[in-house]
Amino acid sequence: MNKSNFINNKWCHSPTGKPFQKVNPANSKVIIFSSLYANADLSFEAVEAANKSWAMWKNIKLNERIEYLYRLIRLLDKNRTQLAEIITLENGKLFNESLQEISASILEGNYQLEFLTNNLIEKVGDHEIRYEPTGSSLLITPWNFPIATILRKLIPTLALGNTAIVKASENTPLTSVTLFKIIEEVGFPPGVVNLLNGFGSELIPQIIKSNKIATISFTGSTKNGKKIFRNIGGKLIKYQAEMGGNNTVLILNDSNLDLAISSVVSNSFACCGQWCTGTGRILVEEKIFTTFKKKLISAVNNLNPGNGMDKKSTIGPLISESQLLKTNSAVKLAKKNGAEIILGGKRINSEDLKYGYFYEPTILSNIKDNMQIFDEEIFGPVISIIKVKNAKDGINILNKSRYGLSFSVYGKNRKILEEIVTKVETGLSHINLPTTYRDVALPLLGWKDSGYGIAESGRFARDFFSRTKAIYRN
Ligand code: NAD
DSSP states (O other): OBOOEEETTEEEOOTTSOEEEEEETTEEEEEEEEEEOOOHHHHHHHHHHHHHHHHHHHHSOHHHHHHHHHHHHHHHHHTHHHHHHHHHHHHOOOHHHHHHHHHHHHHHHHHHHHHHHHOSEEEETTEEEEEEOOSEEEEEOOSSSTTHHHHHHHHHHHHHTOEEEEEEOTTOHHHHHHHHHHHHHHTOOTTSEEEEESOHHHHHHHHHHTTOOSEEEEESOHHHHHHHHHHHTTSOOEEEEEOOOOEEEEEOTTSOHHHHHHHHHHHHHGGGGOOTTSEEEEEEEHHHHHHHHHHHHHHHHTOOBOOTTSTTOSBOOOSSHHHHHHHHHHHHHHHHTTOEEEEOOSBOOOTTTTTSOOBOOEEEEOOOTTSGGGGOOOOSSEEEEEEESSHHHHHHHHHTSSEESEEEEEOSOHHHHHHHHHHOOOSEEEESSOTTOOOTTSOOOOEETTEESSOSSTTHHHHHTOEEEEEOOO
16 A cells, blocks of 8 residues: 655555555556545644744745755656656556656746746835745645646745645546655655645645645636635635636638647647647638538547557547546537537447547537537547637637637738737637647636636746735835
């Protein structure tokens, strides 16, 4: 039995915690990890450890804290192959996608360390603004980017002088434990960075009640992001949430169709559709709808589902049986409500893949705005294509969505493209680039039901994980 919690620099578990086993999603018969989930007592220990170490950590010089974190980045780089293998083993995504996750984290971490080294004091004439630490940060993370979402939050908060409790996803414990073995090697002082592996619904309300958390940064579903907001209630905890989306691409008549198709296919089906900014809906102008549909079917047909470690695979499995069932029921319900399945639409049952959580890359058409699928985040390898009269019609459909995470438009007329991105209600908008495209300096935060508070990414990480002190001098 593995110990999956790291508190005060010691590996531990709750002897009374619920036992669990993780299987490889590419072959559910292979068990890869067994442990006991953390319970409330263990989460209090983590909170105590983080609180106790704060006084010491915040008083360590900035450049020393930054040096600990550069050491972490160097170790990530050194262990990138092993980490990527673990992500693929546990999450199912392609090995190359896992490697890209590590590379993106290294890039983002380096950006944060450089930015924070130079921007924690701002001079305003003789006066100044200082960005000061707030206390202990609770970082709640999902399974789809099990390394990147932890590091996106952890690196800036520690650099600023806060301590941290990471409540990692209960679906990727092997990955978070492997990451924390590397964190252990960095040699942070005890209590500065702690890991809990358990159910958020059991642990988080208890931790919030302790009144010992200064900031909470959450990435996950909209439903749970809102639950945490309700749990915080009137407590003066800084909170930010990166939540779900139904990211939309608008294809205009004059777009470069080959570019649009290749980016839509790689974005919709990367990580088997389990990417928060991946594309779920494609709105296509009438005139090119039939040609687009034909080309899209042919491109998606070329995908080759398989084990993420197999170089020939171009799409891996879903992470779990529950994601597989959720995807399948969303597709079946859409069909019942009148949608047309123009490609895929069922679990893959071939001899070599039948024990994995593989689902056929799926395209749905004939979607009406009264169907659940119209504005639903499926989080699987399923896309919907919808015919629109013109760009205005497309923007209206998009802006009716409860979500507002990411959007892309493909076309040639620069003026029209600029007008469109100005009108759409999403936190991320792209012109002739995929919905997943991102620069590490820019915020990754949705609007409406997709995001809340100040981004914990880009240069806004500083603002979220700090409190300001204004100093006036005569
Ligand atoms: P999830 O909401 O089920 O879980 C996320 C985390 O929250 C986990 O650590 C979980 O234990 C915890 N949690 C669950 N219930 C909780 C509760 N009641 N109180 C407190 N914590 C709770 O999400 P998931 O299935 O792990 O991840 C997929 C979702 O995450 C998708 O909706 C996806 O769009 C979203 N996501 C968003 C972004 C973004 O940047 N906007 C990035 C990645 C993933």
